[in-house]
Amino acid sequence: MNKIFTIIVLTLLSCNAQHKNQEIIEISDQTTRKVERTKLTKELWSKYGFFNIETFNPEFEYYISDKTDDLKVIERVYEHENYIWLCFINQHHFYKDHAEVAYDNAEGFLTVRSEITDDTIIIKTWNDFSEIKSTIDTVRIVKKTFRNKTKENKVVGTWINKTSNLSFTLTLKDKKLYYTFTSPKRSFTNTAYITHNNLIVFNGFEWSEYAGGTIDDEGTEKHEAPPLPKEIGCAIDFENNKFIIQNYGNAMNYFVIIEEAEEKYVQFVKQL
Numbered sequence: 001m002n003k004i005f006t007i008i009v010l011t012l013l014s015c016n017a018q019h020k021n022q023e024i025i026e027i028s029d030q031t032t033r034k035v036e037r038t039k040l041t042k043e044l045w046s047k048y049g050f051f052n053i054e055t056f057n058p059e060f061e062y063y064i065s066d067k068t069d070d071l072k073v074i075e076r077v078y079e080h081e082n083y084i085w086l087c088f089i090n091q092h093h094f095y096k097d098h099a100e101v102a103y104d105n106a107e108g109f110l111t112v113r114s115e116i117t118d119d120t121i122i123i124k125t126w127n128d129f130s131e132i133k134s135t136i137d138t139v140r141i142v143k144k145t146f147r148n149k150t151k152e153n154k155v156v157g158t159w160i161n162k163t164s165n166l167s168f169t170l171t172l173k174d175k176k177l178y179y180t181f182t183s184p185k186r187s188f189t190n191t192a193y194i195t196h197n198n199l200i201v202f203n204g205f206e207w208s209e210y211a212g213g214t215i216d217d218e219g220t221e222k223h224e225a226p227p228l229p230k231e232i233g234c235a236i237d238f239e240n241n242k243f244i245i246q247n248y249g250n251a252m253n254y255f256v257i258i259e260e261a262e263e264k265y266v267q268f269v270k271q272l
Contacts, residue, residue, distance in 0.1 A: 049095030
């Protein structure tokens, strides 16, 4: 099959009331481009941190276009296989999070197509030789990142650090993910979320100490310390059911996140 895909489309549909604001992201050989895009060089790919999506391949063409100021459409165009990702960037235009939302190939065996309605992305897939079109994922856009219901269900439960007698208990209530942190000294509850690239973020978790880059090599404070951060983010290992929080830094970047923990890398393991 010599089917060639070289055009990617971002189309806004004006449908009836129940489909208002629905947006379709698809790869197509029959439609024309509706939004302006800029080609990404290897240098720009590295500068913007898009290596978190994949390693730059000079055989492909990469493009970026705006959906919003902080949400970009990233495309990988090739004669036989194409991808589209939605990617959040921070205020420094650097990578923050991404979700694959479209895919197609010249063989015609697999198509991934996403529908975006308000803050929800419904990702569907189907075999081009089949009438069945199945939903493979549903992702929500929350706080300038992606929120994945499937992954949230996987983290529900209690995660233990036996060394310092610490725990995170995660629950789902009213479509929101909550955590309760418990130590020998304290216990409190707040919200959490899982990003599409497997970062677990605990909102409202105030660090015990923080000086940022205000401590010099001699251990002397250079100036007034900044406010304590109130959020923890760390990668979650779904295969091994654990996540690790780096608990403290060094003299050049001094901080202590959990004062009750003595170890530098505090590991939490899910209780099965």
